[in-house]
Amino acid sequence: MPRIFEIRIPPNVRPMNFSFRNLNRRRILYLCFSGWVTAGFTFFAEESRADTGGDPALKKARQLQREVPLIDGHNDFPWQVMRYADKDLSRRDMAERLEETHTDLPRLREGQVGGQFWVVYPAWRLSEKEALSFSMESFDVIFRMLDRYPDDLELALKADDAKRIFADGKIASYIGVEGGRSIDNSLGVLRVFYRLGARYMTLTHNAHTAWADSSAGEPVHGGLTGFGRDVVREMNRLGMMVDLSHTSADTMRDAMEVTESPVIFSHSNARALCDVPRNVPDDVLDRLRENNGLIMVTFVPGFLSQELVDHREKVRRKRRELRERHPDDRDRAERELRAWRDENPAPRATLSQVADHIDYIVARIGIDHVGIGSDYDGISQLPAGLEDVSRFVHLTAELVRRDYAEEEIKKILGLNLIRVLRQNEEIARELRGEE
Numbered sequence: 001m002p003r004i005f006e007i008r009i010p011p012n013v014r015p016m017n018f019s020f021r022n023l024n025r026r027r028i029l030y031l032c033f034s035g036w037v038t039a040g041f042t043f044f045a046e047e048s049r050a051d052t053g054g055d056p057a058l059k060k061a062r063q064l065q066r067e068v069p070l071i072d073g074h075n076d077f078p079w080q081v082m083r084y085a086d087k088d089l090s091r092r093d094m095a096e097r098l099e100e101t102h103t104d105l106p107r108l109r110e111g112q113v114g115g116q117f118w119v120v121y122p123a124w125r126l127s128e129k130e131a132l133s134f135s136m137e138s139f140d141v142i143f144r145m146l147d148r149y150p151d152d153l154e155l156a157l158k159a160d161d162a163k164r165i166f167a168d169g170k171i172a173s174y175i176g177v178e179g180g181r182s183i184d185n186s187l188g189v190l191r192v193f194y195r196l197g198a199r200y201m202t203l204t205h206n207a208h209t210a211w212a213d214s215s216a217g218e219p220v221h222g223g224l225t226g227f228g229r230d231v232v233r234e235m236n237r238l239g240m241m242v243d244l245s246h247t248s249a250d251t252m253r254d255a256m257e258v259t260e261s262p263v264i265f266s267h268s269n270a271r272a273l274c275d276v277p278r279n280v281p282d283d284v285l286d287r288l289r290e291n292n293g294l295i296m297v298t299f300v301p302g303f304l305s306q307e308l309v310d311h312r313e314k315v316r317r318k319r320r321e322l323r324e325r326h327p328d329d330r331d332r333a334e335r336e337l338r339a340w341r342d343e344n345p346a347p348r349a350t351l352s353q354v355a356d357h358i359d360y361i362v363a364r365i366g367i368d369h370v371g372i373g374s375d376y377d378g379i380s381q382l383p384a385g386l387e388d389v390s391r392f393v394h395l396t397a398e399l400v401r402r403d404y405a406e407e408e409i410k411k412i413l414g415l416n417l418i419r420v421l422r423q424n425e426e427i428a429r430e431l432r433g434e435e
């Protein structure tokens, strides 16, 4: 690429560190092409006013996200391609602004996303064998995404890759595997997943595995089995982060007892604010601090808003009541339920509630243990203010408004995740006897 184009890198992908050499080169370029450059700066100045609407918090948010990569812990765009586009990337062309998904490249750029965990997610109802082949095809979708958009996405394998790829103006693309069923009870498959680039694995999804309880349904193992503990130890040895989202509280506790490395929750919230089994109870949060791990706060409305959870419970009760009242007329029961719901609409979760979960976790266990794990394209409803990936900057702006210090916000955006991944790498080297 001719050097002159370096100056045209849009503001959201500007390299983090300007060296003196770069500055000098810029000055020389300025002298040579001053008219051109002035036109360029005028364009950017206008663009940046349009980007922030004159909101100082949003302006600060955009600046912070130019300085460190925002790394989102959980995006299910590959699932969208697998499930709804017959694995055909041209039917979900990320280069375009897509109607069907929360994610595409133009909106990732608007939201100034610097790093993304793309998720390999086999539907939780699949058998282990089916989950394994579905996972392999999901890896293939991700690799084809990387091949198709090489100017925008680059595979990230190490903690250090995040900043390097971000500085190159691309989105550092990590891979996470959601659901331990995918390994089909084989540590060999787990090791191959690591070689394919998986840097976390969620031990369960919404179904138990043969070796770990999920948060959904009655427990069968009471946490991790012996083999489940071996899975955690092998992940430590590989340097693959143990992801405890979706697991039962006892699985969380068992995993934290066994693990040598910091664990993550790639998309979970605080149970104290929203009381559902999918969220993390206080005693586990406290252990997460001791473990030096990370909880990446998620945008899933049903894990954010207690009002919404209560409303859903009311709907369930109403449905039961109406079915009992009209045992032979299911249609009538449904009709009356619809009318009731029209009169009692569900409260909408909000961006502000995401920030409330961040506040709560920071107050309880400190700033070093919070990140962001959206679950975009893994869910159908989203909180008001966080409708798609372009909206990340608005969450950052909310943190600015809530008076977090710049260094604190940077930790939440990506530095905490980078630290945890690096510690996983270091401990893995020690466990393998390397130095």
Ligand SMILES: [Zn+2]
Residues within 6 Å of the ligand: 178, 246, 267, 378
């Ligand atoms: Zn999930």
